[in-house]
Amino acid sequence: MSWEPSARELERRSVRQSLRTRSMLVTTTALVVFFGLLVLGVASSPGWPTIHETFFNGEDAKASFPAILEGFWLNVKMFLIAEPLILVLALVVALARQARASWLVPVRVVAVLYTDVFRGIPTILLVVLFAFGMPVLGLQGIPQSPFFWATVALVLSYGAYVAEVFRAGIESIHPSQVASAEALGLGRGQTMRHVVVPQAVRRVVPPLLNDFVSLQKDTALVSSVAVFDAMFAARDYAAYNFNYTSLVVVAGFFVVMTVPLARLTDWLSRRYSDRERAGQVR
Amino acid sequence: MTPAEATALLEAQGVRKSYGDRVVLQDVDLTVQTGDVVCLIGSSGSGKSTLLRCLNLLEDIDDGVIRFEGREISDPRVDKRDVRRRIGIVFQAYNLFPHLSVLDNITLAPRKVHGLGRTEAETRARELLDRFGLGEHAKSHPDRLSGGQQQRVALVRALATRPSLLLLDEITAALDPELTAGVLDAVRTLAAEGTTMVLATHEMAFARDVATTVCFLERGVILEQGPPEQIFTDPREQRTREFLRRVLPA
Numbered sequence: 001m002s003w004e005p006s007a008r009e010l011e012r013r014s015v016r017q018s019l020r021t022r023s024m025l026v027t028t029t030a031l032v033v034f035f036g037l038l039v040l041g042v043a044s045s046p047g048w049p050t051i052h053e054t055f056f057n058g059e060d061a062k063a064s065f066p067a068i069l070e071g072f073w074l075n076v077k078m079f080l081i082a083e084p085l086i087l088v089l090a091l092v093v094a095l096a097r098q099a100r101a102s103w104l105v106p107v108r109v110v111a112v113l114y115t116d117v118f119r120g121i122p123t124i125l126l127v128v129l130f131a132f133g134m135p136v137l138g139l140q141g142i143p144q145s146p147f148f149w150a151t152v153a154l155v156l157s158y159g160a161y162v163a164e165v166f167r168a169g170i171e172s173i174h175p176s177q178v179a180s181a182e183a184l185g186l187g188r189g190q191t192m193r194h195v196v197v198p199q200a201v202r203r204v205v206p207p208l209l210n211d212f213v214s215l216q217k218d219t220a221l222v223s224s225v226a227v228f229d230a231m232f233a234a235r236d237y238a239a240y241n242f243n244y245t246s247l248v249v250v251a252g253f254f255v256v257m258t259v260p261l262a263r264l265t266d267w268l269s270r271r272y273s274d275r276e277r278a279g280q281v282r
Numbered sequence: 283m284t285p286a287e288a289t290a291l292l293e294a295q296g297v298r299k300s301y302g303d304r305v306v307l308q309d310v311d312l313t314v315q316t317g318d319v320v321c322l323i324g325s326s327g328s329g330k331s332t333l334l335r336c337l338n339l340l341e342d343i344d345d346g347v348i349r350f351e352g353r354e355i356s357d358p359r360v361d362k363r364d365v366r367r368r369i370g371i372v373f374q375a376y377n378l379f380p381h382l383s384v385l386d387n388i389t390l391a392p393r394k395v396h397g398l399g400r401t402e403a404e405t406r407a408r409e410l411l412d413r414f415g416l417g418e419h420a421k422s423h424p425d426r427l428s429g430g431q432q433q434r435v436a437l438v439r440a441l442a443t444r445p446s447l448l449l450l451d452e453i454t455a456a457l458d459p460e461l462t463a464g465v466l467d468a469v470r471t472l473a474a475e476g477t478t479m480v481l482a483t484h485e486m487a488f489a490r491d492v493a494t495t496v497c498f499l500e501r502g503v504i505l506e507q508g509p510p511e512q513i514f515t516d517p518r519e520q521r522t523r524e525f526l527r528r529v530l531p532a
Contacts, residue, residue: 003298003305003308003345005344005345006296006345006346008345008346008347009344009345009346012356012357012358015357015358015359016358019358019359
């Protein structure tokens with residue numbers, strides 16, 4: 001059956017279109033006015049020339065760039081190694097806290113102790129303690145570099161945070177899901193593996209990303225244990241040239257790195273929810 | 283325009299709604315006078331719920347016109363919140379707010395949308411709760427109540443803003459027969475008092491009882507509408523007859 005929109009509907013569409021156009025105009029104007037005033041306000045402040053010279057100097061930005069870029073690879077490497085390890089560790093810890101079998105009680109206790117202790121210690125302290133302390137132990141067959149131990153410290157610290165995120169996700173799955181999985185004869189482990197964890201992980205993607213953005217930034221902490229990362233290179237440059245532009249450049253590096261990750265997660269979680277709610281009430 | 287149309291509380295003309303290629307409603311004409319109880323019947327997926335959602339502007343229609351209280355509300359320039367202040371709706375799944383007590387669920391809209399003071403809103407809410415036999419549950423949280431009680435609370439929540447039209451979307455579909463009876467009694471009371479309602483239902487006996495008009499929907503079209511005596515005893519359409527034969531006890 002073919003259908004031609006009525007005159008009223010066509011008129012309505014043009015009204016909708018003009019409403020959309022109007023709201024686009026308002027949006028654009030609001031954006032231009034807001035950022036225009038912001039730039040104007042900053043640039044017209046009395047200290048601006050000095051700030052511009054010491055923090056936003058094009059020459060210094062160019063000069064410090066190569067060293068920072070080189071250092072930044074270290075940060076990238078560090079969190080690319082750390083992120084998967086954190087995910088695995090955190091999931092194991094979160095699951096250990098959910099274990100109900102009596103012979104697993106020690107595991108549960110260890111998991112609780114671990115999260116309590118490692119979440120409580122400031123990350124920079126962990127990094128320093130591990131990077132300077134662990135090599136002294138002289139463990140056989142394990143690297144002694146500060147880079148290695150700083151990464152371990154980050155993994156342990158963030159593992160505790162992310163474990164709590166996973167736990168919150170697992171506990172947010174409605175008991176009826178567990179009940180229906182168990183009613184189908186699935187064991188507790190299978191229920192977790194096939195029903196609870198997949199749903200929980202989807203639900204916690206946004207806070208998970210939040211922790212990873214935070215981790216990416218915290219890789220800069222390793223500059224305090226003489227690892228030549230981006231932050232170290234920038235401070236080095238600032239100290240020799242009495243110009244802080246290099247610090248702004250590092251900041252730029254970190255921002256550029258985290259923004260795409262944020263957009264990716266937004267897109268991922270929207271895709272999940274679209275798929276699960278297809279055709280239903282939004 | 284005939285006098286009847288001029289005074290109609292709600293009037294839908296040639297309403298069409300589609301999701302992509304799937305046409306869910308087409309050429310739907312419906313007139314509701316003040317005091318009417320219009321029952322929408324038909325199999326699942328025939329478009330009953332979608333029609334209600336369109337009437338409450340929860341869905342934008344793709345063609346046609348909806349008028350409410352003499353004003354075209356399908357116009358994109360109309361403030362939807364204005365319309366919804368005057369139309370109440372109750373959903374199949376209750377949709378109560380689990381973090382609020384029964385009383386707070388009911389007083390939320392009267393206080394935040396209609397600007398009533400707390401005392402006045404609560405007095406009104408308690409009156410309604412008492413009338414529907416829920417007085418003792420005012421301070422409970424919705425999850426403490428049975429499905430039937432929750433649905434009656436949802437009904438009270440919709441009534442608390444004194445809407446001029448009440449939409450009920452298969453409100454007993456999730457309830458067992460005993461609880462269904464309690465909820466239907468509540469709706470029957472409202473009908474007797476002259477509350478204007480449009481309701482989608484699978485309860486044929488109930489529809490026959492309370493309806494002033496029954497509409498049979500089939501694949502997004504109102505195939506036939508008329509007074510319950512006619513629809514239930516002497517339907518004009520073959521499809522209506524088949525449907526009734528399947529759902530009515532012999």
